Amino acid sequence: MRRRWPTWLVGLAWVSPWLVGFVWFLAAPVAMSLFYSFTDYSLLEKSVPVGLANYREMLGDSLFWVSLRNTLVYTFASVAVGGAMSLGIAVLLERRLPGTGFVRAAVFLPTLVPIVAAAIGWRYMFTTDNGLINAGLKSVGVGPVDWLGDPRAALWAMVLMGLWFYGTSVVIYTAALRDVPRSLYEAAAIDGLGAWRRFVSVTLPSMSPAVLFNTVMSTIWSLQIFAAPLLMTRGGPDNATMVFSLYVYRNAFEYGRMGYASALAWVQILIAVALTLVALGLSRKLTYYRAA
Amino acid sequence: MSNGSGTRRWGGGAGRWMLTALMLVVGLMFLAPLFWMFATSLKPAAETLSRDVGVLPRFADESGVAPGKLSGAYAEKLGSQAAANYSAAFDNPVTDFRLYIRNTALVSVLSVAGMVLSSAIAAYGFSRIKWRGRDSLFLVVLATMMIPFTVIMAPQYLLYKHMGWIGTFAPLWVPAWFGGAFTVFLLRQFFLGIPRELDEAAQLDGCSHWGSFWRIILPLAKPALAVAALLQFIASWNDFLAPLVFINQQKQYTLMMGLALYERQHGGTPWNHVMAASFITMAPVLVLFLFTQRALIEGVATQGLKE
Known part of the structure; x- marks a missing residue:
């Protein structure tokens, strides 16, 4: 007989690749940045401890507040519009209409387009004179809008472009809709519910885990919007698209203020962790689970 | 898994066709940016800055006459323009x-x-x-x-x-x-x-x-x-x-x-x-x-x- 290891040790050994990676590439850097957030660190010279100065500086830093506000506006708009849009598309895709396969592929495809290429394409789409978007607006008698040059429009241009990447949500909603038990629809039909009532009182509650999942994920991903404004507007015009991650990046890699950037990153980490905890809590409380 | 039950459909006929049309329009809207990018990659530079937003390249000459989209001349122009654009992008002096x-x-x-x-x-x-x-x-x-x-x-x-x-x-x-x-x-x-x-x-x-x-x-x-x-x-x-x-x-x-x-x-x-x-x-x-x-x-x- 071979010597038997306790099962918890065997299990831990099997998951150790992930566990080591978690400690090494996530926990360690996050801990290091907590340390540096209490220092002044230019990367070129040794770090100097400064206590809470970085956190105190944030309170009076107008760009910190501007970037926070822009990020929240973007996230709220993107999650609300994107969520409703992807649910609507998923419902359409579940009706088994002709062409469903093609449309599902078309909606999913943009999620595979690299952000650099998407930024190039959308920058061209947003051009004032010969862009596709203003051409479309002109045909209904609106515009032209200087999407990326007008401080009032630039953040909304980002929201519009962001909607292009909601294919993942659509696909997840479609899978969840497929899982709604047929018997529930039949019961609703017997009760004589109309299409809208059926959707609100049968479909939505049955897919609440997917709604929660998609809302949380798109909130978290929208909060970290970064590459599009970096590539398309550099945060401008007039800081209209200066978002939080871009501000962290600027401080860390352009202004050489790693200490301040670490403090900013920590604010971001706390927001992400808080949202994750809320999501885990909500998923226990609110979601409806079918009896097994 | 059984395929669909009648309870989920709207009436049938007209409603169904309208939904189909709506769904297809959504699909085309999601494809449009990629399609337009691809069409642009086939155009001569002047057309990419022109004010009339055409989807397909036109290849008009100085007098503004463009070959028909189905003509052999058009296919020839398209082929040579595409080859020129793609090789210019691939072999450029800045990026390897x-x-x-x-x-x-x-x-x-x-x-x-x-x-x-x-x-x-x-x-x-x-x-x-x-x-x-x-x-x-x-x-x-x-x-x-x-x-x-x-x-x-x-x-x-x-x-x-x-x-x-x-x-x-x-x-x-x-x-x-x-x-x-x-x-x-x-x-x-x-x-x-x-x-x-x-x-x-x-x-x-x-x-x-x-x-x-x-x-x-x-x-x-x-x-x-x-x-x-x-x-x-x-x-x-x-x-x-x-x-x-x-x-x-x-x-x-x-x-x-x-x-x-x-x-x-x-x-x-x-x-x-x-x-x-x-x-x-x-x-x-x-x-x-x-x-x-x-x-x-x-x-x-x-x-x-x-x-």
């Missing part, structure tokens, strides 16, 4: 796309191999062995799925700087060898669905966990492993942020860094050339999508499902 393709391929292949192998091992530990603390630890895996890269890019930079990794390819592929939350999750869901009797029987015959992992679970999980590999390949091929933050010499650029540099080169790049360059960098992913879209979409959809 040949080198960047090699760099990107190297990093992507190493990431895929490491990600699939190590995530499969971890997923086995999270699904086929029962042990105390397993499910709590799995919650940590789920939680890390929700931590986006921009949140940890500055902290990771600090770590890699201490390790001497900045300016090497290591940050782009070594972490993949320690698994990734999403891949572990995807594979665990699949492993959970494999009947327990299979490896229990093997273990009664004296097969170790290692043996049943290689001889029973992995062969049965080929479709899930393929989806995991595809998704990881696409993710590393398309990755822009990690090279942006961790790579600092042009000879180590990946394709996406090269594309961003090409777009921003001194004096700006004509739209038709930069669109051609975009399609060159996207080509492998687009081809993979054409052949594997069903499996890809289903793999992504598993994220939202609870067992």
Whole structure:
């Protein structure tokens, strides 16, 4: 007989690749940045401890507040519009209409387009004179809008472009809709519910885990919007698209203020962790689970 | 699963056709940006700046006469313009796309191999062995799925700087060898669905966990492993942020860094050339999508499902 290891040790050994990676590439850097957030660190010279100065500086830093506000506006708009849009598309895709396969592929495809290429394409789409978007607006008698040059429009241009990447949500909603038990629809039909009532009182509650999942994920991903404004507007015009991650990046890699950037990153980490905890809590409380 | 029940349809006839039309319009709207980018990559430079937004290139001469879209002359012009645009983008004096393709391929292949192998091992530990603390630890895996890269890019930079990794390819592929939350999750869901009797029987015959992992679970999980590999390949091929933050010499650029540099080169790049360059960098992913879209979409959809 071979010597038997306790099962918890065997299990831990099997998951150790992930566990080591978690400690090494996530926990360690996050801990290091907590340390540096209490220092002044230019990367070129040794770090100097400064206590809470970085956190105190944030309170009076107008760009910190501007970037926070822009990020929240973007996230709220993107999650609300994107969520409703992807649910609507998923419902359409579940009706088994002709062409469903093609449309599902078309909606999913943009999620595979690299952000650099998407930024190039959308920058061209947003051009004032010969862009596709203003051409479309002109045909209904609106515009032209200087999407990326007008401080009032630039953040909304980002929201519009962001909607292009909601294919993942659509696909997840479609899978969840497929899982709604047929018997529930039949019961609703017997009760004589109309299409809208059926959707609100049968479909939505049955897919609440997917709604929660998609809302949380798109909130978290929208909060970290970064590459599009970096590539398309550099945060401008007039800081209209200066978002939080871009501000962290600027401080860390352009202004050489790693200490301040670490403090900013920590604010971001706390927001992400808080949202994750809320999501885990909500998923226990609110979601409806079918009896097994 | 039975296909649809009559209760879900609206009347039929007219309503159904209107919904179909609506759905197709939505699909075309999602395709339009890519289609327009592709059409632009085939146009002569002057047409990309023209005020009348045409979808297909026109190839009008000085007097404004354009050949008919179905004529041989049009096909000939299209072919030579496409060849000119794509070769101008590929062989340009600023960015060495040949080198960047090699760099990107190297990093992507190493990431895929490491990600699939190590995530499969971890997923086995999270699904086929029962042990105390397993499910709590799995919650940590789920939680890390929700931590986006921009949140940890500055902290990771600090770590890699201490390790001497900045300016090497290591940050782009070594972490993949320690698994990734999403891949572990995807594979665990699949492993959970494999009947327990299979490896229990093997273990009664004296097969170790290692043996049943290689001889029973992995062969049965080929479709899930393929989806995991595809998704990881696409993710590393398309990755822009990690090279942006961790790579600092042009000879180590990946394709996406090269594309961003090409777009921003001194004096700006004509739209038709930069669109051609975009399609060159996207080509492998687009081809993979054409052949594997069903499996890809289903793999992504598993994220939202609870067992």
